[in-house]
Amino acid sequence: MSILTTPQILDAGLEDWRPLxxxxHTRFLTRDFTTGLALVSAIGALAEEAGHHPDLTLTYPHVDVKLMSxxxxxxxxxxxxxxxxISALAHERGILADASAPTVLExxxxxxxxAGIGPFWAALLTGDPGALHGDDVVDPTGRVPLLWFQHTDAHxxxxxxxxxxxxxxxxxxxARIDAAVAAxxxxxxxxxxxxxxxxADTDGNRACVCTALGR
Structure with missing residues (x-):
């Protein structure tokens, strides 16, 4: 199945979800553990029926959902x-989503x-030197953030x-950029x-605020 472009995803009418x-990704505001547990169980039944399974994180006040092929x-x-x-299921139960909440650290x-250093970092982070997908070290168990190699000139x-x-x-x-600048x-x-x-912070350490737009 072909990967959707960002405009195709944004045109899909997924008000509860954001591509990161x-x-x-989305976050459902269940507000208590019992409601969250019931939602996770219902999503699990949907996933089994569809033959496609999301990643679910259940905490006391919310349920985070991640979907990818x-x-x-x-x-x-x-x-x-x-x-x-999944959104329809949550809405039927009166559970709202906060699409502004999800954040992914890379x-x-x-x-x-x-190619030379990739196996080292893959082995260090995941225990498997073969845990490489192109320029990414990917941990299929989700224990560590995605590591990607940004190409630069030799030195x-x-x-x-x-x-x-x-x-x-x-x-x-x-708003996130404005908050970082204000800080x-x-x-x-x-x-x-x-x-x-x-x-950059005042010591010159750098970070990028990334979105799905323009990719």
Whole structure:
């Protein structure tokens, strides 16, 4: 099944959901554990019927849901269809969604030799040197954040440049950037916005606020 483009996802009418990185995300405000547990059970039944299974995180006040097609490494119609059904299920129970809440943390490492260092980082983070998908170290169990290798020019003197990619819904990115600037940060580069905006703290440590737009 083919991966949907960002405009196709945004046109799917998924008011409860936002695309972040490779998946659809939402948070349902269940407000108590029993309601959340019942919602998780109902979503599980839907997933079994559809033959497609989301990642679910149950906490006392909310349930986080992540949908992606692992065989396609992205979002497909299988995901948007199930997202609609999950939203309908929640709405029938009077459970509201907060589509502004989901956030995905991604690690980025500049390198001119991703093939050379990839197995090391895959083994270190997941225990499996083969846990690589293109330029990404992917932990299928979800224990650690996604690590991706940002290509850079070769350099004679070894150096290390990590930065954080903070994925947020596209309609809250501006507020997140404003909050970081108000807290003492600076915008280093917004030429890639709305796809990504580079920020720095007062020590010069950098991070990117990323959205699905423009990709």
């Amino acid at each position: 990185a490779q998946a659809l 692992h065989d396609s490494s992205g979002i497909t119609e299988r995901d948007t269809d199930l997202a609609h059904r 690690l980025a490492l500049d390198t001119a030799d991703s 004679a003197t070894p150096r290390q440049r990590f930065h954080l990619d903070v994925w947020v819904p596209h309609d809250v990115a501006g 003492g940060g600076t915008v280093v580069d917004d030429a890639g916005a709305p796809s990504f905006t580079v920020l």
